[in-house]
Amino acid sequence: MYFIKLYIYNTLIVYILCIMYNAQNSDQFNLINI
Secondary structure, eight states, X not given: XXXXXXXXXHHHHHHHHHHHHHHXXXXXXXXXXX
């Protein structure tokens, strides 16, 4: 069970980091378009 929890937490952290990274990139693209 412990490893399953670690796996879930790791995937959630990676998912959140990807969302934040994509949001930053979209902001940069918007600035470039303006």
